[in-house]
Amino acid sequence: MNGQEQAPAPAPAPTPAPETTHHELDTPEQPAAKRLKVNDAAHSRAGSNSTEGPDGQESRDVPTNGNDETVAEPRAPIDRRVGTTPIKKEYLLGVSTSRNSESEMADDDAAEGRGGDDRDRRDNHGGAKGKRGKKEKRKKGQNTERSFGRFGDSIQLCNSRAMYPEFSPHPCKFGDECRMSHDLRKYLEEGRREDVETFGGKCPVFEQYGVCFSGWKCRFVKSHMRELEHEDGRKELVLIDNSNKTESNGTVPMATSTKVSGGDELDERRAGIYNNVAMSTKIDLNRKRIDFAKADEYIKWMNDEATLNNSFHHRRKDQSNEGIEDLRAQFVDPPFKPSEKRRLYFGPETPTLAPLTTQGNLPFRRLCVELGCELTYSEMAMGMPLLQGTKADWTLIKAHESEIQPPAFKPSSNNYVFENYDNSRDLRFGAQISGNQPWIVTKAADVLNRYCPHLRLIDLNCGCPIDMVFKSGGGSALLESQGKLERMIRGMNAMSGEIPITAKIRTGVKSSRPTAPSVISKLAFGSREHRERLGAPGCAALTLHGRSREQRYTKRADWSYIGECAALIKTYNEQRDALADTAAEPDASTLPNSKDGRMYFLGNGDCYSHTEYFEHVSKSRVDTVMIGRGALIKPWLFEEIQQGQYLDKSASERLTYIEKFVRYGLDAWGSDELGIGFTRRFLLEWLSFAHRYVPVGLLEVLPPSLNDRPPAYVGRNDLETLMASGNYKDWIKITEMFLGPVHPGFEFQPKHRSNAYEAEG
Numbered sequence: 001m002n003g004q005e006q007a008p009a010p011a012p013a014p015t016p017a018p019e020t021t022h023h024e025l026d027t028p029e030q031p032a033a034k035r036l037k038v039n040d041a042a043h044s045r046a047g048s049n050s051t052e053g054p055d056g057q058e059s060r061d062v063p064t065n066g067n068d069e070t071v072a073e074p075r076a077p078i079d080r081r082v083g084t085t086p087i088k089k090e091y092l093l094g095v096s097t098s099r100n101s102e103s104e105m106a107d108d109d110a111a112e113g114r115g116g117d118d119r120d121r122r123d124n125h126g127g128a129k130g131k132r133g134k135k136e137k138r139k140k141g142q143n144t145e146r147s148f149g150r151f152g153d154s155i156q157l158c159n160s161r162a163m164y165p166e167f168s169p170h171p172c173k174f175g176d177e178c179r180m181s182h183d184l185r186k187y188l189e190e191g192r193r194e195d196v197e198t199f200g201g202k203c204p205v206f207e208q209y210g211v212c213f214s215g216w217k218c219r220f221v222k223s224h225m226r227e228l229e230h231e232d233g234r235k236e237l238v239l240i241d242n243s244n245k246t247e248s249n250g251t252v253p254m255a256t257s258t259k260v261s262g263g264d265e266l267d268e269r270r271a272g273i274y275n276n277v278a279m280s281t282k283i284d285l286n287r288k289r290i291d292f293a294k295a296d297e298y299i300k301w302m303n304d305e306a307t308l309n310n311s312f313h314h315r316r317k318d319q320s321n322e323g324i325e326d327l328r329a330q331f332v333d334p335p336f337k338p339s340e341k342r343r344l345y346f347g348p349e350t351p352t353l354a355p356l357t358t359q360g361n362l363p364f365r366r367l368c369v370e371l372g373c374e375l376t377y378s379e380m381a382m383g384m385p386l387l388q389g390t391k392a393d394w395t396l397i398k399a400h401e402s403e404i405q406p407p408a409f410k411p412s413s414n415n416y417v418f419e420n421y422d423n424s425r426d427l428r429f430g431a432q433i434s435g436n437q438p439w440i441v442t443k444a445a446d447v448l449n450r451y452c453p454h455l456r457l458i459d460l461n462c463g464c465p466i467d468m469v470f471k472s473g474g475g476s477a478l479l480e481s482q483g484k485l486e487r488m489i490r491g492m493n494a495m496s497g498e499i500p501i502t503a504k505i506r507t508g509v510k511s512s513r514p515t516a517p518s519v520i521s522k523l524a525f526g527s528r529e530h531r532e533r534l535g536a537p538g539c540a541a542l543t544l545h546g547r548s549r550e551q552r553y554t555k556r557a558d559w560s561y562i563g564e565c566a567a568l569i570k571t572y573n574e575q576r577d578a579l580a581d582t583a584a585e586p587d588a589s590t591l592p593n594s595k596d597g598r599m600y601f602l603g604n605g606d607c608y609s610h611t612e613y614f615e616h617v618s619k620s621r622v623d624t625v626m627i628g629r630g631a632l633i634k635p636w637l638f639e640e641i642q643q644g645q646y647l648d649k650s651a652s653e654r655l656t657y658i659e660k661f662v663r664y665g666l667d668a669w670g671s672d673e674l675g676i677g678f679t680r681r682f683l684l685e686w687l688s689f690a691h692r693y694v695p696v697g698l699l700e701v702l703p704p705s706l707n708d709r710p711p712a713y714v715g716r717n718d719l720e721t722l723m724a725s726g727n728y729k730d731w732i733k734i735t736e737m738f739l740g741p742v743h744p745g746f747e748f749q750p751k752h753r754s755n756a757y758e759a760e761g
Helices: 117-127 184-190 204-209 277-285 293-317 324-330 361-370 381-389 391-395 438-451 465-471 475-480 482-495 516-523 528-534 558-579 610-621 627-633 637-643 652-668 673-688 718-723 728-739
Strands: 225-229 235-239 427-435 460-463 503-505 539-545 600-604 624-627
Touching: 184 235, 184 558, 225 391, 235 482, 235 539, 277 293, 277 718, 293 438, 293 482, 324 438, 324 627, 361 652, 361 673, 381 391, 381 438, 438 460, 438 482, 438 637, 460 475, 460 482, 465 475, 475 503, 482 503, 482 516, 516 539, 516 558, 558 600, 558 610, 627 637, 627 673, 652 673, 652 728, 673 728, 718 728
Parallel strands: 427 460, 460 503, 503 539, 539 600, 600 624
Antiparallel strands: 225 235
8 A cells, every 4th residue: 555654845844733622612713722631531531642543543632841731822813714724824835836726626517427518518608598598507416417437347257156166156047148257267367357456465355254255256366266276187266265164272263253144145144234134025025025014004094184184174274163073073093003112312422423325335334433423324215215125225224233232321310211221222323214205104114124123213304405305205395294294204103113213304495484393393292183182293303404405505504593493392392291290191102212202302514523512412402413524524523522622633544544444345345346346436425525624733723614615735744635635536546545446447526516515314
């Protein structure tokens, strides 16, 4: 691996980065040199002035004198421009010498992935013309039709040969009609690229499991193959399998300490991966062989209830009493009640990773959990594809064993949890789904409960701003269809077994028309006509993203509004307590599963430092904060929250995290040409966010702002400068350090500059 760090000549030695804790919230911005380190047993580690990172490397800290007092150098007043990262002058570059000059940057329109002809017409004629001859506004934020090219072997090896010795292949079910290659030696000599030389030429998957699941297709195959010479003189190529071998003393070799589980499918054989759904189940879903009789019964009741409710509303609207009592008599109770739910807990010690489209993949979640994340969500899975057995959507629900561990929990009198809350039964991983009809999400919750038992919760996406989802009636469109949203939550709660149901919303569709309070009311109590008869819908927790659908990510998240909604939640919880001794008390089985039926409330948006995190918890009164883009830019934000201080990660430490992501990616997607291509693609997607990180030691004031954009600057060494580059060609260079040369057919264009941050679902 190349990546030696060399200090550039023009940059002087930087001032070491300071640390701070959440106790300094009264001074939101201070010169970096004047910030003090405060040792707090709850949020920081006691010790010396250097903080040890997860890999044993030292993170920089503020210098002190012999009396352990901070050395504060006098500084002139700092002129901070809004929207610009305040970088120390000694690291700034002139515009003419900027490493991110426009000539090197990819065309923003090309990054959208739309057709070249349309792009050329827009460039040559001042924009595309609509039907009335007016200039059409270019779409933003969708990133539609992005292509990543084709990456694969020039000769495709048949799967009947991929995992077996040369002379003992598996029978090919296609026989002579098979279009794949059955000649193993020809494939190895002509059909694939040379082995990758990174990681010392050793396959990371084989080193972990003692067997490689890519077999002969592995790009590190020379490290786990050999040629046997038989007695008759024939030479046979065989794969090495140490997965079931033991040492003479009966112990498992160190390299194969992670045992491979059983199963016919390769995905099922990977140890430490949960929520694997068998291919036979996906086929049964696709061919409508799964019995949904119980779900259909509840869906029929919901549809009849909706029809009667519509008639009731219309007659009441017309102020006609005729027939209202007759309609009221037709209402019936649901066919069955929800099951008792597993208990949840959200608190200040449980920072949460948001559901992230594309970026919330299993390798990235693994990295975040390792760095201190306590709760994770899957990427948003679409409800209908789940019911159709689509492999891609079911893959999103897979979880790593680190996500199956219980989250952090500190019992105290202020924790709103049941007295019988069992932290050992709690999990870190939840699934997020999207749908536009109650029957879809009801059945989706049913199949998730049946086939994916390792789920902490099922979250309904009610905030996705993407046009494709919004126009179909899902995502943020549900914020204006609150009756349908309530039916969705009730249906999911009835069919999810012991898995709790939660929801994630935005402030509204339009910035001028916030709807969050009315949505919160319906999810906390149910609509007025249902409260006494049916009780609450059963939403255990609610997450509010402090922006409207219209705003996307162009404005800062409104945490004052989140605080107002948190106060509403508190009021609703107090109202629920007031109902305790009245006949209007709802059925306990319909209540959320927190103490006394209280609903947990999470805030989301623009959290980029531990100071902001604790400020949101204390001032906005949310139970915890869900972090999205902040974790994409610096995944060690969770570590900073744990320690209660800034961590100035060196370029080599950050490169170590990239190496871990690559290892986790090869584990998840395979070490063959296709798996390396997927790992490279998702790594590049992550680097499109990570390059925005500006080291703490380069900042004039703290805390950093998520929405600030840095001017042209040079890092403290060559590697740091490379990792800060906004040129996607430099990102590709970083991937080549671990994944070797790029496949000739691989393509990558970054997302549109103004929309590269629309990751949160």
